[in-house]
Amino acid sequence: MITIYNRIHDTFGGEMMSIASDMIRGHTDTIILAHLMRNDSYGYEINKAIQTSTEGKYELKEATLYTAFRRLEQAGYIVSYWGDETTGARRRYYSITDLGRAFYEKNRAEWDEIRNMIDRLIEAD
Amino acid sequence: MITIYNRIHDTFGGEMMSIASDMIRGHTDTIILAHLMRNDSYGYEINKAIQTSTEGKYELKEATLYTAFRRLEQAGYIVSYWGDETTGARRRYYSITDLGRAFYEKNRAEWDEIRNMIDRLIEAD
């Protein structure tokens, strides 16, 4: 078993940023949108869901997560609104738009192609 | 059918750099090493092989390719030597090292995990 997350990000010596990060890159948006396809949600919950779903092998860093929200909202793929919590910390909920749904479907289809492509390309035999 | 490569890289307006690029990112090194696992080769040939293997759907940009060679050589995963062509343009051949082989195997194993992980994460149902 390989733990994907928590590769060392050593600023002093050693390589910066793990391979795993770059392997996930390009899927962040789709992963978030996949969650919003099911129901509106907020950052903290989405991240927890990812961790649970991957048995702790992967988590989005907060900075990455919130950067992605800004990017997706700017692109018109999601819209946000504040929840009306009477207790606990406030939550900013996100909702996927029709544009976002289309983008999600496109990326999902693309993934099917790319997955097979990479399978073929990294074979040594 | 989706053409992975040749998404527009519009510097003026529109989104910069395509999703596809980011989906491949993190596999470039492994793809190159996979080719060198079979036999020594040189940049131009490796790139042609990738294009053929993917039916033209994907190609490494030259800048990306040569950047990767520098990176891999610096890391000790490959070594290079000039071919002794008597005709045609000179070729710089690359050879994978033991360290490179180990790195390749590690990335390959990682891919198997990550592929399944992404499959699960981008499901909407």
Place this chain on the structure above:
DNA sequence: ATATATACCTCGCCTGTCAAGGTATTTTTT
């Protein structure tokens, strides 16, 4: 009282990608 969990956010650096530019030789087309 202190620590942990929930929940949000931004700044600035790092890294891989690649457009755009270059050089030199050989083969193919006009």
Place this chain on the structure above:
DNA sequence: AAAAAATACCTTGACAGGCGAGGTATATAT
């Protein structure tokens, strides 16, 4: 014979995503 395309290499500079490190505020558990 001249022009174009293919082979084959290379570097520079800008860009965008990831994320460490820092921050705020409330609620619960120790």
